[in-house]
Amino acid sequence: MHGQVERYDAAKDAWEKVAPLSAPRSAFGACAINGTILAVGGSDGHMSQRTVERYNPSTNRWTSLPGLTTRRENLGVAVYDGQVFAAGGFDRSFLSPAVLAHTGSSVLSLRLLVNLNL
DSSP: OOOOEEEEETTTTEEEEEOOOSSOOBSOEEEEETTEEEEEOOBOSSSBBOOEEEEETTTTEEEEEOOOSSOBBSOEEEEETTEEEEEOOBOSSSBOOEEEEEOOSSSOOEEEEEEOOO
């Protein structure tokens, strides 16, 4: 596992390395919003993560955002109506039924929208 990130340059028809994630991880969710890319949750190989990072292609930098309320890997992440939703996944010990949303505002806080744990 590594934190390496690559970007495809269609004009050159080639891949190039860009700034790495702050910490190596796998099984994270990713999405694009407002010209940036979010890497959400994942695993460091030993433990599920709550971390969220935002990549800005203009500056080639990753910045940390507020973390998820629960550790999770193999989650689904989607953007709808200016919000980022993180759904499902697991914390190595249980499947997560929570659905979380990211507002996409300058504050960029995560909040629990719906808990489907019936």
